[in-house]
Amino acid sequence: MGIITLPRKIYQQRDIIESIRDSLQLREPVLVVTDKNIMKIFGDRIRRSMDGTNYRVIDDVRPEPEITAIESAYSSLSGFQPRTIIAIGGGSVIDFAKSLDVKISYSDRSIAEINPFEILDLKAELIAVPTTSGTGSDVSFGIVVNDQGRKLALGNFDLVPYISILDASLTPSDPNIIRPTGVDALVHSFEALTANTSTIFTDALAEKAIETIFDNIEGSMNGDESARDNMHLAATMAGIAFTNSGTALAHALGHSFGSTHHVVHGTCVGLFLPYVIEFNSTDDPSRRKYERIAKRLGYSDAVSALKDLYARIGQPVSVRDLGIDRRRYLASIDEMVEKALADSELAFNPVIAGEDDIRSIYLKAYGD
Secondary structure (H helix, E strand, O other): OOOOOOOEEEEOOOOHHHHHHHOOOOOEEEEEEEOOHHHHHHHHHHHOOOOOEEEEEEEOOOOOHHHHHHHHHHHHHHHOOOEEEEEEEEEHHHHHHHHHHHHHOOOOOOHHHOOOOOOOOOEEEEEEOOOOOOHHHHOOEEEEEEEOOOEEEOOOOHOOOOOOEHHHHHHOOHHHHHHHHHHHHHHHHHHHHHHOOOOOHHHHHHHHHHHHHHHHHHHHHHHHHHHHHHHHHHHHHHHHHHHOOOOHHHHHHHHHHHHHOOOOOOHHHHHHHHHHHHHHOOOOOHHHHHHHHHHHHOOOOOOHHHHHHHHHHHOOOEEEEEEEEOHHHHHHHHHHHHHHHHHHHHHHOOOOHHHHHHHHHHHHOOOO
């Protein structure tokens, strides 16, 4: 039996944050979860939107949140029992809010105990308001948290936000943020398209997300508001696709490389995607999908399409492009291979990738 997992509603409207209380008829009390930067930029708008509401704000979320920080936030509520949690921010903020929802509902359990095989009876409805166009956290059931130096990827279908709000007026205009987050969404789409759990439902979303990103990422980087709207929607489409299909080898390679060399996630997974497409093209169904999407984009093959787009937006195509020393990189390959082999994303790749395969891709990806 297949299961398609979605939020109950997805709103797409600029400036809806201004009228969120009335538009959504929020259940009170309300807990707003965000970070210092979002409050600095949008704090007045958030406070106006909550005017007359019984609410509190947690605004000290940091990237890749620690479980201890989530538990500390829970303790700070001092009996405040929200019926609605609104997460306004990027993937880390939304993951923090999902985790806090679990802690509020199950105070005697550790976040690390979340697993996909149980039914969670959560006390608060989660409304996700993503402020970047990339992670897909607003429609996914996964969370990433840190536990004493270990990065934990956890998930449960009941962690899919109740509502997703796509308000592109909250997204950054900085091309150096739009590029890696948009590339992240692009990789989500390509990997969802060929994952061994893909369906015609996820294929349709993934293919349209790829087209939309190709057509809009440059405009979004150049300040086109319509393109930013389209990128925001495409990221959520990609999020639905990979939530119901999977991400795969490019993410496993990128996770390991990024954690070793401290490179932004979207840049990492985007760098490895062309090499993964070449590797996966030995699988006939994957090759046909790559050929189909390349034709829709007006290219002879998917790798050429990506390399052309990357050149136009400034996305690196090799490790050398990042300025990483060759000797330092080669010395890290054993460690990266080990971590990539342990990554759960490998299970969704259409072609089995062994130790030698991963090592070969890492070596090739350094560049000439």
